[in-house]
Amino acid sequence: MSGSHHAQQFAPPAALTAGPRTLIGLSRADLEAEIAALGEPAFRARQLWHWLYHRGATDFEAMTSLSKAFRARLATHFRVARPAIASAQISTDGTRKWLLRFPDGQEVETVFIPQEERGTLCISSQVGCTLTCRFCHTGTQRLVRNLSPAEIIGQIMLARDEVGEWPASSEDRKITNIVLMGMGEPLYNFENVAEAMKIAMDPEGLAFSRRKITLSTSGVVPAMARCGAELGVNLAVSLHAVHDDVRDVIVPLNKKYPIAQLLDACRAYPGTHNARRITFEYVMLRGVNDSAEDARTLVGLLKDIPAKVNLIPFNAWPGAPYECSRPADIAAFSDILFAAGVSAPVRTPRGRDILAACGQLKSASQRLKKSEREPAEVPA
Numbered sequence: 571m572s573g574s575h576h577a578q579q580f581a582p583p584a585a586l587t588a589g590p591r592t593l594i595g596l597s598r599a600d601l602e603a604e605i606a607a608l609g610e611p612a613f614r615a616r617q618l619w620h621w622l623y624h625r626g627a628t629d630f631e632a633m634t635s636l637s638k639a640f641r642a643r644l645a646t647h648f649r650v651a652r653p654a655i656a657s658a659q660i661s662t663d664g665t666r667k668w669l670l671r672f673p674d675g676q677e678v679e680t681v682f683i684p685q686e687e688r689g690t691l692c693i694s695s696q697v698g699c700t701l702t703c704r705f706c707h708t709g710t711q712r713l714v715r716n717l718s719p720a721e722i723i724g725q726i727m728l729a730r731d732e733v734g735e736w737p738a739s740s741e742d743r744k745i746t747n748i749v750l751m752g753m754g755e756p757l758y759n760f761e762n763v764a765e766a767m768k769i770a771m772d773p774e775g776l777a778f779s780r781r782k783i784t785l786s787t788s789g790v791v792p793a794m795a796r797c798g799a800e801l802g803v804n805l806a807v808s809l810h811a812v813h814d815d816v817r818d819v820i821v822p823l824n825k826k827y828p829i830a831q832l833l834d835a836c837r838a839y840p841g842t843h844n845a846r847r848i849t850f851e852y853v854m855l856r857g858v859n860d861s862a863e864d865a866r867t868l869v870g871l872l873k874d875i876p877a878k879v880n881l882i883p884f885n886a887w888p889g890a891p892y893e894c895s896r897p898a899d900i901a902a903f904s905d906i907l908f909a910a911g912v913s914a915p916v917r918t919p920r921g922r923d924i925l926a927a928c929g930q931l932k933s934a935s936q937r938l939k940k941s942e943r944e945p946a947e948v949p950a
């Protein structure tokens with residue numbers, strides 16, 4: 571199945587609801603075109619952009635620099651709503667998780683991880699996932715559909731509402747970093763992800779620096795260079811194994827893009843250097859990928875790539891086929907990498923008690939059954 575056919579088949583519904591369309595998620599040019607269609611000058615679109623993405627307005631009435639008449643016209647044609655919160659949970663460690671519901675009833679999860687020096691927001695890009703990584707809870711949820719730019723950017727805007735971070739400021743932010751590490755493979759929904767990230771990086775709007783945005787991929791090799799060239803955001807790669815026969819099982823996409831191809835694409839990722847390294851995620855699975863030999867092999871694989879490794883103690887979920895490595899084995903693995911000059915901190919699990927930790931996300935959304943359809947075909 572070609573990439574474009576996949577994007578079409580799993581596209582978000584054109585109109586999620588009858589009635590006014592959302593202005594959220596439109597590019598600047600598209601917003602200007604919508605406003606011009608109402609016979610209004612371009613600067614009105616700039617004013618709107620400011621209200622939407624700098625002030626975080628959720629209704630036109632609040633946009634007091636616009637005339638009352640214009641606000642009323644806007645409200646008849648458009649809306650600026652946020653995704654609905656189906657449930658909200660707070661972990662004992664302060665991590666917050668929202669289950670968000672879209673007008674067509676589909677749901678995704680978004681997670682906020684407050685830390686001392688930073689606050690990371692983990693956002694989703696698909697309902698379910700195209701891929702079936704065996705250590706990941708989302709991987710057990712067949713792909714239902716891709717998220718639209720509005721639904722991707724809507725997660726950031728909703729989280730800002732919830733932590734009280736409007737108007738957007740560059741000083742003492744609560745949400746400092748965005749990671750596309752939630753539900754879904756972002757490079758299998760690249761068009762919509764790119765639209766949303768361009769809005770997130772707009773300096774007159776949400777104003778996130780591309781250095782504060784990390785896109786995590788399981789290794790969709792053909793799309794990696796484009797991501798680097800078009801967005802220039804940080805790259806994280808779900809590596810999780812150093813031998814193809816093991817990775818074929820843990821990350822089945824490896825059968826299509828084996829480790830050697832993946833690492834070549836990493837070497838070619840634009841803008842990487844020692845001060846801007848690629849993050850390799852490595853989930854620690856007991857007796858599967860956690861031996862000293864695995865660690866030494868990993869050092870060899872990464873020797874000519876500006877790299878850092880995140881060692882992730884496996885976060886169990888109901889029915890998971892793996893166990894977390896022993897703490898001593900994780901520490902030994904980390905020591906071998908550090909001793910070889912590769913930064914390999916062990917990530918502290920956050921939000922495990924509310925199933926908000928890495929690899930634990932899943933929603934109840936299901937694609938309409940087509941006689942027990944196979945998991946989504948991986949696009950060509």
Ligand code: SF4
Binds near residue numbers: 703706754755
């Ligand atoms: S790790 Fe990422 S790509 Fe793999 S199944 Fe989970 S969400 Fe999908």
